[in-house]
Amino acid sequence: MTYDEIIHEVTSGLTGDNEKDFKYLFGQAEKYKDHEYGKEITRAIGRMIYEVLPPEKRGEFDQLFNNHLKGTESIIEEVKFQMYKKDFNKALDIFQSYIKDLNDEKDVYPDDKKSEYHCFQNFLEELLYKVIYQPTKEIRRAPEDIAQLYFFYGNLLLEMKKYDEALIALTKAEKYNAVNTDIKFEKGEIYKIRKDWENYLEINRKCLECAYSNNAIVRAYRNISYYFSDIGEYNNAISMIFLSMHFDKGSTIAQSEIAYISDKTGKKVERPDFETIKKLLDEKNIQLGPNPLVLEICTTIGSQIKDDQPEAAIFFFSIIYELTENEGIKNLLTELQIKVSNDKK
Numbered sequence: 001m002t003y004d005e006i007i008h009e010v011t012s013g014l015t016g017d018n019e020k021d022f023k024y025l026f027g028q029a030e031k032y033k034d035h036e037y038g039k040e041i042t043r044a045i046g047r048m049i050y051e052v053l054p055p056e057k058r059g060e061f062d063q064l065f066n067n068h069l070k071g072t073e074s075i076i077e078e079v080k081f082q083m084y085k086k087d088f089n090k091a092l093d094i095f096q097s098y099i100k101d102l103n104d105e106k107d108v109y110p111d112d113k114k115s116e117y118h119c120f121q122n123f124l125e126e127l128l129y130k131v132i133y134q135p136t137k138e139i140r141r142a143p144e145d146i147a148q149l150y151f152f153y154g155n156l157l158l159e160m161k162k163y164d165e166a167l168i169a170l171t172k173a174e175k176y177n178a179v180n181t182d183i184k185f186e187k188g189e190i191y192k193i194r195k196d197w198e199n200y201l202e203i204n205r206k207c208l209e210c211a212y213s214n215n216a217i218v219r220a221y222r223n224i225s226y227y228f229s230d231i232g233e234y235n236n237a238i239s240m241i242f243l244s245m246h247f248d249k250g251s252t253i254a255q256s257e258i259a260y261i262s263d264k265t266g267k268k269v270e271r272p273d274f275e276t277i278k279k280l281l282d283e284k285n286i287q288l289g290p291n292p293l294v295l296e297i298c299t300t301i302g303s304q305i306k307d308d309q310p311e312a313a314i315f316f317f318s319i320i321y322e323l324t325e326n327e328g329i330k331n332l333l334t335e336l337q338i339k340v341s342n343d344k345k
Helices: 004-010 018-031 037-053 056-083 088-098 123-134 146-159 163-176 180-191 197-210 213-229 236-248 254-264 274-284 292-307 310-324 328-341
Strands: 116-120 138-141
Touching: 004 037, 056 088, 056 146, 088 146, 123 138, 123 197, 123 292, 123 310, 146 163, 146 180, 146 292, 163 180, 180 197, 180 213, 197 213, 213 236, 213 254, 213 310, 236 274, 254 274, 292 310, 310 328
Parallel strands: 116 138
Antiparallel strands: none
């Protein structure tokens, strides 16, 4: 039988009597453990078992699970604190005592033939992943934010100049959240240090594709400007700096970069016209501004939920406003904020 046929058969055998169903499901898991889709079937049955657990048992399970999550969060916070103090060896000890096989090549939550596991920060990231990467398997949430765990582990290894290990850790983090720009930017730092400009340029292209904040767009453009500057293409570097300033007006960082290029070339830096910038972007396959997909997703979801879930809609429309400064969206946000305020009274 196929996976779907087996799951249908197992589901059909449920009686509604939790105690009987609990024993029945354990028997079914044992029955199909050696099947071609044994891992997938066992996971599906595990989800069914949770649903038939008595309330008091489910509460115990939830408590254990929540304690584990808090453990993960506290580990990350402690590591961040030790890194702030520059005590990298202490931070490394904390990581390695928490996950014994942190450097193991095996996935902590491996995908199976039916499902793939991720740790998205919000619903928008999940939607972006589905649109950009077109997964063929069912998306499931990993039990803990393993992406952030590997992100900070990779960040720590990068600080310790363990670049090979850092790249492995960040690649694992990216596997669990492929649309998180912080993870991609961190990988980019390794390519930058190694002057692996092909991968550096490509990962910043990917950051632009996934970006849903001005900060991420600005950082990607500045990174690409750095790339052009390092290979001596100063006019292209200038174009990218001025483009970044469109999303970060009055930036002192951009002004410093302009001064650096002026000093390097011995010439006064002139603002390029839009056609010059657009030509460069087309030639180098660099995205102009936010990805239209991001705006489309936020507009669609925000519009669908604004009447029934105004607070959630504010999240999506706030992203649109940050990226576009559209006055109509600004007015809509004001209306939604008033509605949320009135609903709480």
